[in-house]
Amino acid sequence: MSRAEKAKAILEILQQKIPAPATELKFSTPWQLLVATILSAQSTDKQVNKVTEKLFAAYPGPHEILTLTEEELAAKIKTLGLYRSKSKYILATAQEIVTKHNGKVPQSFSELVKLPGVGRKTANVVLANAFDIPALAVDTHVFRVARRTGLASGKSVLETEKELHEIIPRQLWKDAHHLLILHGRYTCKARNPQCLQCPISSFCDKVM
């Protein structure tokens, strides 16, 4: 079985096994996904969902969020860590999107990473999930899953990113990041991995 076939098989299984609504970041627009992703730094998806549900109901887009001061927004996201910097980033990014991008979230990596608080990971998540553009942010979870399953063998995150780009089928790009990261977070954990309940253990070189 080629690596590409393996990737396809693994992702299709994860698609069926991972209950999206409970754990996935919720969003209905590129802007909301961008904000949710900024908020997710050093926080869990559940915490983020709790905050964004209220926030987006009252302030759905960049124009609305700009009616808030930095302190007011910070108060609304105070249950998340790093809330002061996040508030600052979100308002600054909203301002730039309104003034420089005609109110729309830019659709290229180079433009996205120029936004305040948007780095490599956030940019890739937005490209893949909001715009269905092949992009994958390899973080520690994705890296670990890729190594254990043998989908990638590169030593660095960037090498792994390149390898995954080559083998993940086009139609699965949109879900690849969520699936791999959630699998890594809840099942293929760094410590105490749940191999007995792992739906893809038959593809794994390192069942424990």
Add this chain to the structure above:
DNA sequence: AACTCGGGGCA
């Protein structure tokens, strides 16, 4: 490369 922001989840 190291440091900082940071409340909540979980053992």
Add this chain to the structure above:
DNA sequence: TGCCCAGAGTT
């Protein structure tokens, strides 16, 4: 009670 967490900016 201590460790960890969907990161990014600054020095």
